[in-house]
Amino acid sequence: xxxxxxxxxxxxxxxxxxxxxxxxxxxxxxxxxxxxxxxxxxxxxxxxxxxxxxxxxxxxxxxxxxxxxxxxxxxxxxxxxxxxxxxxxxxxxxxxxxxxxxxxxxxxxxxxxxxxxxxxxxxxxxxxxxxxxxxxxxxxxxxxxxxxxxxxxxxxxxxxxxxxxxxxxxxxxxxxxxxxxxxxxxxxxxxxxxxxxxxxxxxxxxxxxxxxxxxxxxxxxxxxxxxxxxxxxxxxxxxxxxxxxxxxxxxxxxxxxxxxxxxxxxxxxxxxxxxxxxxxxxxxxxxxxxxxxxxxxxxxxxxxxxxxxxxxxxxxxxxxxxxxxxxxxxxxxxxxxxxxxxxxxxxxxxx
Ligand code: NAD
Numbered sequence: 001x002x003x004x005x006x007x008x009x010x011x012x013x014x015x016x017x018x019x020x021x022x023x024x025x026x027x028x029x030x031x032x033x034x035x036x037x038x039x040x041x042x043x044x045x046x047x048x049x050x051x052x053x054x055x056x057x058x059x060x061x062x063x064x065x066x067x068x069x070x071x072x073x074x075x076x077x078x079x080x081x082x083x084x085x086x087x088x089x090x091x092x093x094x095x096x097x098x099x100x101x102x103x104x105x106x107x108x109x110x111x112x113x114x115x116x117x118x119x120x121x122x123x124x125x126x127x128x129x130x131x132x133x134x135x136x137x138x139x140x141x142x143x144x145x146x147x148x149x150x151x152x153x154x155x156x157x158x159x160x161x162x163x164x165x166x167x168x169x170x171x172x173x174x175x176x177x178x179x180x181x182x183x184x185x186x187x188x189x190x191x192x193x194x195x196x197x198x199x200x201x202x203x204x205x206x207x208x209x210x211x212x213x214x215x216x217x218x219x220x221x222x223x224x225x226x227x228x229x230x231x232x233x234x235x236x237x238x239x240x241x242x243x244x245x246x247x248x249x250x251x252x253x254x255x256x257x258x259x260x261x262x263x264x265x266x267x268x269x270x271x272x273x274x275x276x277x278x279x280x281x282x283x284x285x286x287x288x289x290x291x292x293x294x295x296x297x298x299x300x301x302x303x304x305x306x307x308x309x310x311x312x313x314x315x316x317x318x319x320x321x322x323x324x325x326x327x328x329x330x331x332x333x334x335x336x337x338x339x340x341x342x343x344x345x346x347x348x349x350x351x
Contacts, residue, residue, distance in 0.1 A: 003183040011146040019150035026146040032086035039090040047090035058082035066129040072101035093118030100142035112144035117165040119225025134245030151214035164252035169221035172228035177273035179234035189227040194280040196220030236262040260350035269329035302347025
């Protein structure tokens, strides 16, 4: 074994029912006295309860998916005007993403309180969109100093969004196994993440108010994000990045629909990843396990249901081909990528 693995420094708390006290402790530990709270309108109620008693200087709700640059600029100006010294984000990946955009230029520390399974809180990756082009980068300033998970904040996340978001997390596990910086540490985190998500997600679907199901899913989603942050973007993320940025498709649903097709393409040349995932799922093969899970939770299948058009397939193929990671186990060609994206478009059987 020979590898270089970087572990990101961050405090992580799982405090179901106790986010308010946990966030207050984290803000105090940072010595902050002027809090900028970022939460979209939909999560305003959750944010209010979580930030009760904090020295709030500004509450900010102009959150837009994929963080357009003008949205980021307005939020940075608002942070400056309010003389904020810490950012508390309460919401999904879009909300965490706006906090990161502010931290990128101001250096303000972030305390993240996630309400989906997107996992942005555990990475030092930022994303900004200008026109139809999404740019991402890596900067240690955007890594939240602390993450406070509270399963009670997720019991209201609708089941369809929970499923799509949970499969977005599972995609972090799967892609980590062949991403450019994959290593045995990432693989261990990814396998345990996949196991926890396989148990947690059906539990969430059966009983969205179950704290146990939500906590299992949080556990899996966090491990998935840590593995992804270290391993980098594999073929799956490159495809989803192009689809999301170019055609404005919803992030989590896109990941959920693409994942089985990338897995089917790669497993014939990735026996170790196949075996690890199969063991995590408790099925003979990784694909059988993913298909079983997708059927159980009613996963999104056809991307045409979410805005992707058949006449965009060729354009998407041309945009993905130049960014295919050289580490991908199966060589990617115009032919197999076209077949893959057509199958994603129509929701065909990945096998
Ligand atoms: P999102 O944050 O846009 O949330 C999706 C929807 O769910 C929104 O309408 C939101 O208001 C709602 N919602 C969130 N939590 C809720 C709750 N508890 N109850 C009810 N409704 C709730 O979507 P997302 O999938 O979480 O995040 C997607 C964004 O995150 C994308 O821009 C993606 O690029 C980014 N992302 C970044 C990273 C990274 O490492 N930088 C990782 C993953 C995702």
